Amino acid sequence: MATLIDTKAPRPRHPEKQARSDTPALPKPAWLRIRAPGSPGYDATRAIVKAHGLHTVCEEAACPNIGSCWEQRHATMMIMGSICTRACAFCHVATGLPHDLDSDEPRRVASAVAELGLKHVVITSVDRDDLADGGAAHFAETIRCIRQAAPDTTIEVLTPDFLRKAEALEKVIAAGPDVFNHNLETVPGLYVKIRPGARYFQSLRLLQHAKELDRRLFTKSGLMVGLGETRDEIVQVMDDLRHADVDFLTIGQYLQPTSKHAEVKRYVPPEEFDSLKRIAEAKGFLLVAASPLTRSSHHAGEHFKQLQTARQGKSA
Ligand code: SF4
Numbered sequence: 256m257a258t259l260i261d262t263k264a265p266r267p268r269h270p271e272k273q274a275r276s277d278t279p280a281l282p283k284p285a286w287l288r289i290r291a292p293g294s295p296g297y298d299a300t301r302a303i304v305k306a307h308g309l310h311t312v313c314e315e316a317a318c319p320n321i322g323s324c325w326e327q328r329h330a331t332m333m334i335m336g337s338i339c340t341r342a343c344a345f346c347h348v349a350t351g352l353p354h355d356l357d358s359d360e361p362r363r364v365a366s367a368v369a370e371l372g373l374k375h376v377v378i379t380s381v382d383r384d385d386l387a388d389g390g391a392a393h394f395a396e397t398i399r400c401i402r403q404a405a406p407d408t409t410i411e412v413l414t415p416d417f418l419r420k421a422e423a424l425e426k427v428i429a430a431g432p433d434v435f436n437h438n439l440e441t442v443p444g445l446y447v448k449i450r451p452g453a454r455y456f457q458s459l460r461l462l463q464h465a466k467e468l469d470r471r472l473f474t475k476s477g478l479m480v481g482l483g484e485t486r487d488e489i490v491q492v493m494d495d496l497r498h499a500d501v502d503f504l505t506i507g508q509y510l511q512p513t514s515k516h517a518e519v520k521r522y523v524p525p526e527e528f529d530s531l532k533r534i535a536e537a538k539g540f541l542l543v544a545a546s547p548l549t550r551s552s553h554h555a556g557e558h559f560k561q562l563q564t565a566r567q568g569k570s571a
Pocket residue numbers: 312313314318319320321322324325329330331550551552553554
């Protein structure tokens with residue numbers, strides 16, 4: 256018997272998750288309700304992003320802050336396409352076989368950064384395990400193009416873990432970003448479930464090595480909470496990050512993108528974020544941002560200035 260395949264059916268965004276049972280999202284508490292995006296600034300940002308044929312993590316990851324960020328033209332570019340080779344259980348970015356690298360993309364990103372008038376830009380990417388260097392050369396070229404087109408803009412890269420990609424990190428750091436960010440995302444005990452393709456100690460080592468390669472660099476990492484981690488596990492991650500000499504920690508609430516994604520176990524109340532922030536500050540981070548809607552690139556420009564001030568204060 257022949258099997259009929261409907262070639263016109265839309266490709267699922269996360270093919271690997273289709274067989275999973277549905278988990279309806281927990282109703283959101285009042286502190287997580289946000290205004291729908293829409294303002295002249297939002298429209299202008301969207302028009303510039305589209306005119307340059309770019310992807311943003313703001314849209315692809317369904318970030319709740321898109322309305323407020325884009326109103327101020329703060330878009331976080333996502334390079335190397337919109338399809339990720341990993342299949343993390345928390346992430347809304349589409350997964351599957353990616354397209355070929357677009358060699359003109361670094362130039363277009365730089366041109367959009369200049370047009371948006373960004374003082375500080377965050378560049379992130381999908382995971383590209385299919386590329387020999389994980390896309391490190393593309394990151395480096397994007398940094399160089401931005402330096403040319405927008406010389407006063409400070410640059411933050413939020414990279415994949417470059418697992419099993421020798422010399423990849425070195426290529427990125429040699430291009431001279433101002434901030435190197437790589438998110439641990441969750442506590443080590445949840446890696447198998449939440450980041451099955453990643454290794455906790457590889458991610459930690461990446462952050463440590465970035466600082467070893469360039470002591471002037473600010474390093475940064477982020478955690479999501481509400482996935483079932485304990486407070487002790489979060490505190491242990493803080494210690495691990497300090498041991499790796501990471502400067503800046505962000506902590507935000509995990510939100511479930513679809514019923515096929517990992518479930519939200521708990522909405523962490525704002526006062527618990529305040530308490531985590533105090534603990535992290537006491538451990539010696541230069542900066543800590545912790546709130547339900549904190550995301551790695553949220554207020555990244557203001558945070559960069561605060562990092563500079565904090566480091567100057569510390570050396571004085
Ligand atoms: S927080 Fe980051 S990802 Fe979210 S909308 Fe703002 S810039 Fe984009």
